[in-house]
Amino acid sequence: MSFKNIRGQDKAINILKNYIAQSRLLGSYILTGPEGVGKQLVALNLAKTLNCQDNGAEPCDACASCQKIDKNQHPDVHVIACADSQIQIEYIRQLQSRSSLKPYEGRVKVFIINDAHRLTAEASNALLKILEEPPKNTLIILITDKLNLLFKTIISRCKILRFSPLIRTELQEIISRDYGVDKASAHFLAYFSEGRLGCALRLKDTDILREKNRVIDAFGQSLTKTYENLNIQGKPEIRQNLNILA
Structure with a gap:
């Protein structure tokens, strides 16, 4: 390099x-x-x-x-x-x-x-x-x-x-483009690592992404059930919105 x-x-x-x-x-x-x-x-x-x-x-x-x-x-x-x-x-x-x-x-x-x-x-x-x-x-x-x-x-x-961290949106683009990480995961890594590429790459190879998805899925299922019990119409795309928040 x-x-x-x-x-x-x-x-x-x-x-x-x-x-x-x-x-x-x-x-x-x-x-x-x-x-x-x-x-x-x-x-x-x-x-x-x-x-x-x-x-x-x-x-x-x-x-x-x-x-x-x-x-x-x-x-x-x-x-x-x-x-x-x-x-x-x-x-x-x-x-x-x-x-x-x-x-x-x-x-x-x-x-x-x-x-x-x-x-x-x-x-x-x-x-x-x-x-x-x-x-x-x-x-x-x-x-x-x-x-x-x-x-x-x-x-x-x-x-x-x-030395300074990268702008998080720039880091997100680098992780997604150069390291083959999907957009939602790249977004999460860029923000969780606070713009530090080395930290983001180390996190990429751990269980943190899988654990993040597990928590989102569990919370999404719970929220969906709550919506259904309350009979709320027009419920949002819960999984997608939670990914954006993460």
Whole structure:
């Protein structure tokens, strides 16, 4: 997947592309915004672009470097995604050790810290020392949906790129057109995910749509029976109206 396949984040992507074109990208960045809007995809595509063997403005997705990054096998691209509740200092010490080395295969070493707001105070202070004297040929990307929980001193040493959800009607169209979801379900997913494509796609593969339909059917049957008991004439298309409300 290249930058052009990431929806709704043109402003942030264009800023990064301009930095690449002007050879001003190295240093540290914070990608911030709601969960599921494409922050990690942008970070990985940035890593691919900087190390792509085609040297273009977009990753080719076909060269050995791009494929290794997609498979999390590139020796110069490291993603910190801690399964624990906090990111401990050991992870930052590893980052510091690796960043002191020259790139092994690529042109740029890239370190991506997911959920950077989960850095412990000790880890934050260790990271701050690295940001104060950034290593050569190194890019550090912090990803967070809780910018206010990061140390202010860390924020002050990073360029901040803000990500936003899609307009819900636009997301509904994307889900329906590109992912083969029927219109009613796409409407539900777009609104339930609050415009976040990543969240909508995760929900699509769960039981939430089937459960939503089950609840609507049960409520519709109950409402239909009530209409019949009250002998109300000209009852509406209950199932259709409930789907619209959902």
